[in-house]
Amino acid sequence: AGRVWRQRSSTRTTGYSYSHSLERSPARSIGIDCRLRTLTYVAQQSSASRLEHNGSPLAMAGVPLQQSRFMSDNLLGHSPMAASTPVNNVASLEIPTKGEAEVIGVWSASNGKREKLGELRLELQEGQPTLEDAATPEQRLDLDLVNGLSLVAQTVDQALDVGVDVDTKNAAGIKNLLYFLQSSEQSRTKHGSDMQMTRDQYNAHLAEAKRLVDLAKETMLASSASGDGRTPSNALALVRDFESLEATQSISSVSFPQNKDNDLSNMTEAEKKKFVATASAQTPFETVVAWHRLQLLESCLTVLQDSWNVLTTVTDGDLDRAATRGETAEPPTTLHIQDINNVIRSHAEQSCNDRFDSFWKLMDRDQDGIMDQAEMNQVALLTTQTVQQALLKLFQDSIAAHPIRSFDLPTISSSSFNNKNYSNTPTPSLDELQLQNSSTTTKKKPGWRQRRREQKLTKNLLKSFDITMKRHFDIQVELPHRLRCIYVWAEKAHQNNKIDSVLVDSGSNVVMGRKRYVELQPKISLDEFRRVQSIHLTQADCIGSELMSAFHDDLLIEQGKSRQNSELKGHVAIFITVMAGLDVVLHFL
Numbered sequence: 049a050g051r052v053w054r055q056r057s058s059t060r061t062t063g064y065s066y067s068h069s070l071e072r073s074p075a076r077s078i079g080i081d082c083r084l085r086t087l088t089y090v091a092q093q094s095s096a097s098r099l100e101h102n103g104s105p106l107a108m109a110g111v112p113l114q115q116s117r118f119m120s121d122n123l124l125g126h127s128p129m130a131a132s133t134p135v136n137n138v139a140s141l142e143i144p145t146k147g148e149a150e151v152i153g154v155w156s157a158s159n160g161k162r163e164k165l166g167e168l169r170l171e172l173q174e175g176q177p178t179l180e181d182a183a184t185p186e187q188r189l190d191l192d193l194v195n196g197l198s199l200v201a202q203t204v205d206q207a208l209d210v211g212v213d214v215d216t217k218n219a220a221g222i223k224n225l226l227y228f229l230q231s232s233e234q235s236r237t238k239h240g241s242d243m244q245m246t247r248d249q250y251n252a253h254l255a256e257a258k259r260l261v262d263l264a265k266e267t268m269l270a271s272s273a274s275g276d277g278r279t280p281s282n283a284l285a286l287v288r289d290f291e292s293l294e295a296t297q298s299i300s301s302v303s304f305p306q307n308k309d310n311d312l313s314n315m316t317e318a319e320k321k322k323f324v325a326t327a328s329a330q331t332p333f334e335t336v337v338a339w340h341r342l343q344l345l346e347s348c349l350t351v352l353q354d355s356w357n358v359l360t361t362v363t364d365g366d367l368d369r370a371a372t373r374g375e376t377a378e379p380p381t382t383l384h385i386q387d388i389n390n391v392i393r394s395h396a397e398q399s400c401n402d403r404f405d406s407f408w409k410l411m412d413r414d415q416d417g418i419m420d421q422a423e424m425n426q427v428a429l430l431t432t433q434t435v436q437q438a439l440l441k442l443f444q445d446s447i448a449a450h451p452i453r454s455f456d457l458p459t460i461s462s463s464s465f466n467n468k469n470y471s472n473t474p475t476p477s478l479d480e481l482q483l484q485n486s487s488t489t490t491k492k493k494p495g496w497r498q499r500r501r502e503q504k505l506t507k508n509l510l511k512s513f514d515i516t517m518k519r520h521f522d523i524q525v526e527l528p529h530r531l532r533c534i535y536v537w538a539e540k541a542h543q544n545n546k547i548d549s550v551l552v553d554s555g556s557n558v559v560m561g562r563k564r565y566v567e568l569q570p571k572i573s574l575d576e577f578r579r580v581q582s583i584h585l586t587q588a589d590c591i592g593s594e595l596m597s598a599f600h601d602d603l604l605i606e607q608g609k610s611r612q613n614s615e616l617k618g619h620v621a622i623f624i625t626v627m628a629g630l631d632v633v634l635h636f637l
Contacts, residue, residue: 143537143580168608179604187607194600196290200336201592207399209337221264229389244382258349265342283335284449290333340442347437348395365420368566371552380413400591404431408574418542418571421535435591436517443513453502513599520598525587534580543570
């Protein structure tokens with residue numbers, strides 16, 4: 049049985065060959081390695097039991113094979129590799145809870161970031177309840193910047209800006225894009241053309257959509273004819289004030305009106321949109337949210353342009369299924385235009401969950417609602433990449449809007465701080481902000497040392513942010529490992545949640561050709577994925593907020609290490625001074 053298992057594992061890696069999956073995953077802790085070895089042993093035992101059931105040589109010889117029922121069979125949900133008897137009632141199988149997965153050790157029990165944060169919290173002094181309170185004034189500027197951008201990412205993830213006409217220029221740009229998407233579908237339907245798009249048509253369609261997005265960005269960057277200066281650069285210069293000013297009230301407050309006559313629960317959808325559009329006005333926060341929407345659209349179009357091969361690649365499971373029918377699975381040469389447009393629409397005006405659903409439907413080329421594990425992994429990867437690229441651009445624009453180490457930051461006047469109707473306060477121009485600050489502070493041209501220090505700090509901050517964007521989901525969240533577990537634990541109705549084992553012809557000659565043993569993994573639907581994902585991968589519901597929160601923790605750790613190094617240098621200096629003094633005393637004695 050062991051020889052058969054090694055032969056099958058070397059031929060092609062299945063979804064449950066955790067020993068081979070470990071080579072493709074990033075470096076993990078020793079605990080992860082032990083868990084994967086345990087799961088590999090469970091798969092080997094299950095494979096041996098299935099060989100016994102199918103009349104293997106060991107079973108024919110009368111050699112008993114002991115079937116081990118590990119804790120994972122009871123708590124980790126149903127696995128097709130571990131089931132030796134037919135499952136009659138799939139609905140009775142239970143998905144493990146979040147607490148059970150943590151107790152068993154499915155996820156990494158040790159986290160270096162979490163342990164370091166705990167160590168830094170133990171070093172807090174009296175009057176410092178949080179690590180933010182221990183930060184220096186300069187370090188506080190970086191934390192305020194991250195907190196302000198976190199509110200922007202949270203707003204876009206939850207689609208709180210949907211229905212709010214945040215900017216006339218930006219709204220016109222988005223409407224032009226949506227009109228182009230709608231007209232492209234209607235023109236094909238009107239002329240009776242096929243809704244499928246070839247690769248050339250696909251690239252031309254995305255290029256036109258990107259041109260409209262670039263036009264909308266140029267319109268926002270340019271000042272209006274009245275000279276109000278409501279540009280993203282002016283609004284991004286105020287991003288550190290978003291948390292203290294509670295700028296999200298400009299969007300969220302319109303959803304909970306105090307007047308009973310304006311109760312949204314008694315309005316129709318059209319009345320709600322009209323009320324929200326008239327009740328809101330442009331604020332710095334809303335300007336940044338609108339700018340981030342355009343960046344998200346631009347990242348979406350870039351990812352789509354680079355993903356044609358990914359979207360049209362035939363998986364190993366589809367190749368094997370075609371071989372069982374005696375057919376050859378050819379990669380598709382077209383994609384449905386409506387599925388492509390739905391992906392763009394979801395990034396323009398919908399939430400993070402809607403963006404994931406749109407990518408799922410685009411990847412489901414046969415429109416049967418189910419897909420293989422490899423396709424599911426690609427959907428999660430594409431959804432994450434768009435947000436990572438958009439947040440990186442937003443962070444770069446925020447740093448470029450104003451120096452990160454300037455204490456004379458542009459601020460909103462004191463009357464705006466105390467104004468309860470902050471949602472009606474327009475974005476001031478940069479000249480107005482400079483006039484407000486010049487009355488209280490005297491600006492001096494920074495010297496070369498200050499400029500050099502500013503460039504070094506900016507470079508380090510951008511490098512840290514880029515590292516967090518690339519590594520958080522892959523290492524900290526353990527996205528590849530979580531997706532494997534979600535696929536295994538999901539109650540898949542396809543193939544009764546079992547593996548179909550078949551023999552197919554591997555040679556051209558049917559009579560003399562060799563037989564190839566094939567395992568057909570069951571496919572998973574979106575609803576089945578959501579039932580497990582809502583428990584064990586909640587980070588996928590708020591990708592932008594999760595990334596900004598991760599960078600906030602990384603920033604706290606870097607600042608804590610800086611304080612520890614400063615303290616260590618002070619102790620070393622005192623030690624060297626004392627020892628030098630003792631040497632001098634001993635020398636004269």
